[in-house]
Amino acid sequence: MSRHSRARLGRALNVFGPFIGLLLVIAIFALIPEVQGRFLRAANFKSVATQSVIVALGALGMTLIIISGGIDLSAASNIALASVITAYAVNAGAAPLVAVLLGVLTGGLVGLVNGGLVTRLRLVPFIVTMGMMGIARGAGKWIAGNQKIDAPMTWVNELMAKSPRPSWLLLAPGIWIVILFAVALAVLLKYTVFGRHIFAVGSNEATARLCGIRTDRVKVLVYAISGLFCGLSGVMEFSRLTVGDPTVAVGLELDIIAAVVIGGGSLSGGEGSILGTMIGVLIMSFLRNGCTMMGWPNYIQEIIIGVIIVVAVVLDRLRHRKE
């Protein structure tokens, strides 16, 4: 094979690698007779997609952070906090729309603080967001009085309904929201100056500074945007549970990070894509779904997903070496 066509193959693998992985996961379960019938149904795909919404929204923001060379360990705590705030507002009699905005903005504020600490104090994102993980989780429990917050049903609870109203929507509004933002962020990354600056900061921050990129501003914005997505994810969490629960989504930040990494994101920055991340989210959701149908216990799922993460990164490494 000539060097040129090999490079082209490498590029194709870059785009299609995670996609092939997803098809493989679906194919495997589709071939197992015991689950085949239930797994391959449109209703099941719909429910997998709905279950993916919360992780997907968190992973959209996390993709930006990881491309910029950062990490956010507080994502899941932030989601829980936002769900509590939303429930609190609905419960207090606020208009649903106001409650949703409050939830989203809470997430954004947490992200802004993360970004501010990373840039002003020159601290490593790992440490800052690990601290914030505890702070946001604790704040959520405090506001909720260390219990669940019940809230009256409103249209907010229909965002995650499997059979949406009106029925011409076909999919839960939450899924449409994910698709909308995924497209918007993909365009942002590829076709805006800000998007290219995110890649530059993640690839080599010193170069970015040398080229006159305001690296601190880029980073603060990235964390704030990611926080907004966590807030939105928290709203979806509230919509699904119909209560605000400060103990929800513990450990979900690792699923979110795993989705980005499976989708080709590099923890050393400068690499990653929205499409890859979304495929990473689906790979994990389909695996969970299939394993549950097989009646396999939870720990089997955990082992499989752990293996998938390692395999994805190894494949990624091989892909790069080939180029």
Next chain:
Amino acid sequence: MRDVPAAPPVLRMAGVSKSFGATRALDDVSFELGRGEVHALIGENGAGKSTLMKILSGALAPDAGRMEIDGRPYAPSGPGDGLRSGVSMIYQELTLAPHLTVAENIMLGREVHAAGWLDRRARARKVREALELVHHPEIAPDVPVGRLSVGAKQVVEIARALLNKSRILVLDEPTSSLSQEDSQRLFEIIRGLKGQDVGVIYISHFLEEVQRVADRYTVLRDGRSVGSGAMEGTSFDDLIQLMVGRKFTQLFPRVEHTVGGPVLATDRLKGARMAAPVTLSLASGEILGIAGLIGSGRTELLRTVFGLDEIEGGTVVVSGAELAGRRPWTRIRRGLGLLSEDRQGEGLALSLSVADNMTLSDFAPYRRRGLLRPALQNRAVGDWIGKLKIKAKSAVQPVGDLSGGNQQKVALARLLHQRAAVLLLDEPTRGIDVVSKSQIYEWIGGLAREGKAVLFVSSYLPELLGISDRIAVFHRGALVESRPAAAWDAAGLMAAATMGRASPDSAKEQRNMA
């Protein structure tokens, strides 16, 4: 009388070939290294030097050919194998662990121990021996390597290689980040090695240096060995001609340009990392060379002017207006541009494409209604690649795939692309081949002709003397003297850089004035 059979050469490589895909990197190359010989391996970037050395070290397997060390067949299966057979590579990027001490680094992987417990006394003795072998017993064994100068680090690496009972020492661009003084010391060490019966392969783009230190040379061009012989009686021009394959007329092409009015002026500018305030001025169409030892404050001056280092006092005036903003992005808007001395660590984002690297400081031309148009960007960058003769497959190729010279051209092209009026160039030709160097000199001359102002920091005196209009010398953070280039010679520059004063005659003048 019977003939004593001559000892076999330390290394013999015969008919070595290697291809990568359709590219033939090495084609039937033969190479011989005698005992106690320093053999220069010369060639442009991409000529095959590093491939040949990777085969020698065992990092790559040849497609054809054979190798012998001390007359015994040598076919390494990996770099570990090469090391055990006595091949030590000392790369440009040093391979020491910065947090470990000198002694720990020297003994790394060969720790003296009894049942896992370190024998500190034996270690201290061996380390002392090793440092004496390289004539540097003054290096303290218990200092973390990270605190040593680059030159001292290199000495430690060589000591480590010698302790390893190396037969062959490969020095790849060893002086590219050394000061003149440290280079001198390195040459002494290399000369000392001749007595130890090892062979040294010396790779460098600095031909003067090669001529001084090497006994023999081999020139590679496009993967072939095009010439080999004794260094004595071989001229600089002969070597260049072999490397380039044609008559190379001028290393320092002189581009006519005229010096205009002042563009950049610093007044008692003092940065956080500068030892003393600096006042200088630079005119349009002027190339101001800055000489000085490494660490004398040249780089810090450029970084302070550009706003990369904190400004503690003084002013920078560009085209008559004082710069208010203190960050690089404000300086870029005022027409400044900086080329970093650290191409891979700072100058370029290696995982990004050539196009993104070249246009990172100015995306504006490729924006339509708020969105970037990659097609426009790639087309424009494609034009630049052609115009500047950058060897790249396409605009979207990652810049890290290019050779050093071509990477440097991309980094410099960024300043052209952003139409910087004042160019701050820090060691723009470090570690790149002679043809790329000459092209870069020509660009710099061309920039001056267009009326741009160029501040040009270099440790390579011939190029400073060759292309500058004026040369200023730094000594311990202070600007000690500035004169027209014609009034300097290499010795005078060295004297000013090392002793902080200019040649005796001008010192006399100053005394008379006092």
